[in-house]
Amino acid sequence: MTMNRIRHDGPLIVGAGLAGLSAALEAAKAGAKVLVVTPEPLLNACSSAWAQGGMAAALTPQDSPRLHAQDTQAAGAGLVEVEATRVLTQHGRETVEWLAALGAPFDRDDQGGFAVSLEAAHAVPRVARVGGDGAGRAILTAVVAAVRAEKAIAVWDDARLKALARDADGRVVGAVIARGPDVKPTLVTATAVVLATGGAGGLFAATTTPAALKGEGLALAAMAGAEILDPEFVQFHPTALDVGVDPAPLATEALRGEGARLIDGEGSFLLGAEDDADLKPRDVVARAVHAARASGRGAYLDARTAVGEAFPHEFPAVFAACMRAGLDPRLSPMPVMAACHYHMGGIAADADGRTTLPGLYAVGECAATGVHGANRLASNSLLEAATFGRRAGRAVAGERGGDKPQPTPDLPDLPEPAMGELRAAMTAHCGVVRDAQGLTALLALIDRLEARHGPAAALLAARLIAQAALDRRESRGGHYRSDYPQTAARAEHTRVRLVRPAELEAAE
Numbered sequence: 001m002t003m004n005r006i007r008h009d010g011p012l013i014v015g016a017g018l019a020g021l022s023a024a025l026e027a028a029k030a031g032a033k034v035l036v037v038t039p040e041p042l043l044n045a046c047s048s049a050w051a052q053g054g055m056a057a058a059l060t061p062q063d064s065p066r067l068h069a070q071d072t073q074a075a076g077a078g079l080v081e082v083e084a085t086r087v088l089t090q091h092g093r094e095t096v097e098w099l100a101a102l103g104a105p106f107d108r109d110d111q112g113g114f115a116v117s118l119e120a121a122h123a124v125p126r127v128a129r130v131g132g133d134g135a136g137r138a139i140l141t142a143v144v145a146a147v148r149a150e151k152a153i154a155v156w157d158d159a160r161l162k163a164l165a166r167d168a169d170g171r172v173v174g175a176v177i178a179r180g181p182d183v184k185p186t187l188v189t190a191t192a193v194v195l196a197t198g199g200a201g202g203l204f205a206a207t208t209t210p211a212a213l214k215g216e217g218l219a220l221a222a223m224a225g226a227e228i229l230d231p232e233f234v235q236f237h238p239t240a241l242d243v244g245v246d247p248a249p250l251a252t253e254a255l256r257g258e259g260a261r262l263i264d265g266e267g268s269f270l271l272g273a274e275d276d277a278d279l280k281p282r283d284v285v286a287r288a289v290h291a292a293r294a295s296g297r298g299a300y301l302d303a304r305t306a307v308g309e310a311f312p313h314e315f316p317a318v319f320a321a322c323m324r325a326g327l328d329p330r331l332s333p334m335p336v337m338a339a340c341h342y343h344m345g346g347i348a349a350d351a352d353g354r355t356t357l358p359g360l361y362a363v364g365e366c367a368a369t370g371v372h373g374a375n376r377l378a379s380n381s382l383l384e385a386a387t388f389g390r391r392a393g394r395a396v397a398g399e400r401g402g403d404k405p406q407p408t409p410d411l412p413d414l415p416e417p418a419m420g421e422l423r424a425a426m427t428a429h430c431g432v433v434r435d436a437q438g439l440t441a442l443l444a445l446i447d448r449l450e451a452r453h454g455p456a457a458a459l460l461a462a463r464l465i466a467q468a469a470l471d472r473r474e475s476r477g478g479h480y481r482s483d484y485p486q487t488a489a490r491a492e493h494t495r496v497r498l499v500r501p502a503e504l505e506a507a508e
Contacts, residue, residue: 003176004186008035011396012175012190014161014217017046018136019364019385019392020196021143023353026393028152035188037159037177042144043137045210047198047342047365048385051136052252052317054129055099055386056122056379057092059114063124065089072380075121075281076373077477078491079230084369087351088380088387095387096128103142106130118257119378120279127379133252133317136382161217163411164193164224164360167403172224172359176408187408192359192399194392195221195347196385199365200234201247203462204340205420205427208240208250214419215461217366221347222464223409223457227356228496229368230345232468235376235478236432237341238262238285239301241321241334248339249321251301253282253378258314259306262289263333265298283375283432283478286338290432293337300333338432342381344372344478345465348495353392356497361396363389374477374491412454422449422462430466435483439470468494 010033013020021042024034043049058068068089073080096114100106107115107129118125130138147153156177162185163176174189197217201209222228239255239262240248256262256278262270262285270288271277278285292299303311311319311330322329346368353361364385371384414422425445429438446463450456474488475481 003184006186006188008033008188008190010034010190011192011194011399012037012188013194013196014175015046015196015198015364015366016042016155016157017196017198017364017385018048018140018143018382019389020194021140021147022386022389023194023196023363023393023396024153025143025146025150026390027397028150030394030397032152032397034153035156035190036147036153037156037161039158039160039212041157042147042155043140045212047209047213048140048382049137050209050250051382052133052250053119053254053379054117054127054135055096055139055382056127056377057096057383058089058126059093059096059116059128060124060126063126065092067123068092068126071122072371072377073373075375075377077375077487079370079373079477079493081370084351085371088371088384091387092383095383095390098390099139099142099386102146104130104139117254119253120256121281121377131316132313133254133315139382161197161220163408164220165189165405165408166224167405169402170225170357171402172357173402173405187405189401189405191401192361192396194353194361194363194396195366196364196389197366199343200461200465201340203423203426203458203465204431205423206240206337206339206431207247208237208339208341209247211247214458215343216457218346218464219457219460221355221357221360221362222460222496222498224360225357225497226360227348228345228464229348229370230374230468230494231464231496232472232494233344233374233478234340234465235282235342235344236286236338238282238289238338239336240339241325242337243321243325243327243335245325248337249318251318251334251336252315255301255303255307255315255318260301260303261306263300263302264292265300270299281375282378283480286432287480289336289338299336301336302333303329304331304333340427340431342376344368344374344376345468351388351391352395353388354395359399359402361392363392374479412456414449414453414456414458418449418453419458421445422458426462430469433480433482434469435481436470439466442466443470464496468496
């Protein structure tokens with residue numbers, strides 16, 4: 001295919017959520033010239049801006065990085081990588097203070113320290129918050145302002161990643177970027193590429209993430225030969241508002257922290273009457289919500305007593321989403337469903353973002369550093385994005401680039417109707433509860449769509465998740481197989497490396 005070519009003498013960062021922009025700021029500070037490319041204007045279509053809970057970190061005298069690491073490991077069901085987790089939790093306070101210094105308006109206590117709240121599976125309150133449920137947007141707004149003020153960072157905000165470019169030795173030396181509908185794609189060569197392309201929620205019909213996030217960064221990295229780690233582990237948030245909106249608005253877990261209860265249509269508790277019954281790990285709560293809906297009893301989050309009149313100022317984002325849907329959460333329980341929320345798996349990367357491919361880094365949700373294992377601990381995602389994003393920025397600033405790029409395959413996009421079919425099938429067969437029959441049917445659908453529309457990146461991302469889910473014959477963390485409900489005695493990672501498929505060779 002014909003394309004424009006430009007040479008950028010520095011790192012190319014794909015994605016402008018918290019991970020990508022943290023990397024950009026640190027790389028610039030280390031003296032690099034940075035180019036950030038993202039499909040939407042800054043603050044749009046990225047999960048960081050939608051995050052409600054906050055940022056987990058050991059910020060109080062009764063907490064410690066070691067305790068935070070223990071909670072993270074317990075949640076991750078045997079697959080958490082100890083070293084990466086140690087790095088993450090030890091830098092918790094430093095990361096929160098860095099963001100606060102950039103202007104992130106964290107809630108403070110009377111002594112001026114960080115106000116922290118409790119979320120499920122944390123031993124102590126440790127989630128730093130902003131304005132009740134607006135943490136992500138407020139934090140990212142401060143980071144965006146810093147990026148705009150930094151002369152060494154250029155941003156293209158109408159730019160989509162189409163392929164990764166490699167030299168003859170297999171080193172990643174740039175990327176093919178599509179800008180606008182009618183402009184020829186541009187091959188941008190760079191000293192290294194940092195993928196910060198977010199999660200894969202857009203592959204599911206029921207999702208709390210921007211629908212544009214279809215795991216394409218993951219797929220293109222796999223296609224270039226990078227190792228993919230644990231792609232089957234997807235976290236489903238148990239309390240997405242079921243009000244007919246796509247993506248589904250989130251009812252933050254902090255509501256249950258404040259005492260809101262999950263009930264069915266008859267008003268019976270879904271998980272039991274104990275005060276903390278609804279604060280079990282997300283996968284347990286999600287299955288209870290899924291079962292209540294599947295049996296026709298319905299699932300609702302009742303905050304009438306726990307929050308009541310305080311709703312508009314305690315949880316303004318959730319309140320606004322309810323009111324927009326014609327529902328007043330002060331007066332009636334909120335209908336909820338389990339929806340795709342976070343991808344634990346992704347491109348295998350270390351705590352500095354290095355992948356198995358030279359010249360390629362991955363940070364944030366598209367990466368799998370092993371800190372989330374089989375099930376992410378609440379509010380560890382913003383911490384990971386900023387902490388490992390910064391580390392990757394410092395590491396990538398020292399990269400010097402490789403040889404000239406080889407030709408790259410031109411992958412088709414999946415048309416909307418086909419995307420709709422894929423999303424419905426992913427939610428039906430690769431959702432909260434999975435079995436061999438459903439996953440086999442899903443993979444057959446992916447085959448049919450690929451035969452009809454070609455090897456679209458979204459199809460490869462879906463295939464990676466579905467195939468690994470079929471191959472993992474046990475239940476662990478966010479992955480639950482109704483035909484294999486037991487957890488195996490030994491926890492083993494899934495590691496996938498694609499052999500170059502024949503049709504890609506042909507496309508070149």
